[in-house]
Amino acid sequence: MRKSLLTTGIAAVAVLALAGCSSSAPDETADETTEWPSSITLSLVPSVEGEDLAQALDPLTTYLSENLDIEVKGVVASDYAATVEALGTDQAQVIITDAGSLYNATERYDAELILRDVRFGATSYASVAYTNNPDKYCEDEPVMSTYAASGIELSYCNGIEEAAADATGSGPAGIEALGEISDGTKVALQAATSPAGYQYPVVAMREQGVDTDAGITQVPVEGNNNAVLAVYNGDAEVSFAYWDARTTVTEEAPDIAEKVVAFAYTEMIPNGGVAVTSTLPDDLVAELTELLDGYADSSEEAASVMFDLVGLSDWTSETAPDEITRYGEILAEFSN
Incomplete structure (x- = not known):
């Protein structure tokens, strides 16, 4: 059984996510049976480099895996554009990326924007x-x-x-x-x-x-x-x-x-944020969103990991998609 978010401290800097086979029990109250994948992969461009990366990712992937009761893996992208391609080719189902890549992911691959980055209280x-x-x-x-x-x-x-x-x-x-x-x-x-x-x-x-x-x-x-x-x-x-x-x-x-x-x-x-592929079940997206949204407040260690890994102080579910759309319009002026 998946662990309830009410009984688990929210500590998850979304660094993970892979798609796999189905494994979680279906939601019996839903009109249609929607099974969870056995694993998901998250693609991101971390602030840390080299040998520190595995150590930085481990507490995040472990936290998400334990609380979602599925395997969560992290994949390092070479740049922000690569996170979009990873989502588009289903090599990743969750991406932590910049605003321009969020716009491209939503426009090109129908991704869902679930969280916005917070730096020092601002999105x-x-x-x-x-x-x-x-x-x-x-x-x-x-x-x-x-x-x-x-x-x-x-x-x-x-x-x-x-x-x-x-x-x-x-x-x-x-x-x-x-x-x-x-x-x-x-x-x-x-x-x-x-x-x-x-x-x-x-x-x-x-x-x-x-x-x-x-x-x-x-x-x-x-x-x-x-x-x-x-x-x-x-x-x-x-x-x-x-x-x-x-x-x-x-x-x-x-x-x-x-x-x-x-x-x-x-x-x-x-700021950038977190987006997910449209193929993930809604209830999985909801739990993942809640976990990530509350991660920074779950402990001092989590806040430190989040800042060191992706340079953020928090995430928020107030995504302000109109700002992302406007950013896409401005990017278009410089695309050539």
């Missing part, structure tokens, strides 16, 4: 427009708000944050200020595959009438910290990075709040 984040020229981009004096995750005070203008309060990082906000980017302005942008460092900023600038191809001088940078430093060092007048990347450079640039002001937020960029 999505904005790209931030930074500048060293607040006179040009700010309609008001910059104010100081606290980035609660690290307790650091940082500067914001255009009403995107309240003075002497905890910053929220919610967008879109102050987006009209991007229209002040004039011809020839040096704008630091990350790789074209970066949502926060390129894709969402480019879409936002275009919507404000900025010619992102010929109207600005693009300054290529690698990484969110370097995007911030490009403005700090005067190599660019504007840059974009995730909220709030200034916290990554406070040691080398202790006066970052003075010299680099956040003046706009783009639309919210969704």
